[in-house]
Amino acid sequence: MTTARLLVLQPDPTDPAGALADWLTEAGAELDIRSLPQDSLPTTLDEHQGVVCLGGGMGAEDDTRHPWLADVRTLLANAARTNVPTLAICLGAQLLAVGAGGRVEVGESGPEVGAALVAKKDAAWSDPLFADLPLMQDVMHFHEDVITRLPRGAVLLASAPRYPNQAFRLHRSAYGLQFHIETTTAAVRAWARDAPRMAATRPADVFDIETLDRNHADIAETWQPFATRFVQLARGALEPAPPASLPFA
Numbered sequence: 001m002t003t004a005r006l007l008v009l010q011p012d013p014t015d016p017a018g019a020l021a022d023w024l025t026e027a028g029a030e031l032d033i034r035s036l037p038q039d040s041l042p043t044t045l046d047e048h049q050g051v052v053c054l055g056g057g058m059g060a061e062d063d064t065r066h067p068w069l070a071d072v073r074t075l076l077a078n079a080a081r082t083n084v085p086t087l088a089i090c091l092g093a094q095l096l097a098v099g100a101g102g103r104v105e106v107g108e109s110g111p112e113v114g115a116a117l118v119a120k121k122d123a124a125w126s127d128p129l130f131a132d133l134p135l136m137q138d139v140m141h142f143h144e145d146v147i148t149r150l151p152r153g154a155v156l157l158a159s160a161p162r163y164p165n166q167a168f169r170l171h172r173s174a175y176g177l178q179f180h181i182e183t184t185t186a187a188v189r190a191w192a193r194d195a196p197r198m199a200a201t202r203p204a205d206v207f208d209i210e211t212l213d214r215n216h217a218d219i220a221e222t223w224q225p226f227a228t229r230f231v232q233l234a235r236g237a238l239e240p241a242p243p244a245s246l247p248f249a
Contacts, residue, residue: 012056053092073099080174093176
């Protein structure tokens, strides 16, 4: 079995790969984790079969305080354009969207915080990674910026009432998830402690250990098989989505 070497970009020390790292390695991936901005980005992706970009507390276009974000946006957009399997989570999804011409803004309906459900769109039923997911998927939110416009040509795969752009595919094998699937109970409790204004938008018991443990068990049941399929996609053992059909002139 071919090993998939994945470039894992971690923009913020408070959001490590967590459970996702375990799922990817159990599926046979080798992880090359780069903590940004301390670790450099590769000049090419020739030595990697896939890219994962995690979340963070900064804005997707906060280049004044984090000038390295521009290089991350470029890397993600290039990976999508050249059909390198890519999984971009929360801030990562926003960086992918902006890098490819989409838009990210502060959500008009307030932050999304805590466990929630998102729903598959019609296109998800034939997508290589999303087809086997249930109609409603357990996810974890902790963000106030949202993707308000998808890049041109992006396919919407999952949605929710307040903010519709929850998951999308760009080109054949780049995926953006506005939500988190990688979190642990300890990580979410730390976020709630460090961002009390956002945490206060939900009842305090949302962050109880027992509640979060139960939430994460539900998330793992849905998203560990998804992570396995992503590794299969990176290994070349799973066919990517077909090219977008072009209209006749």
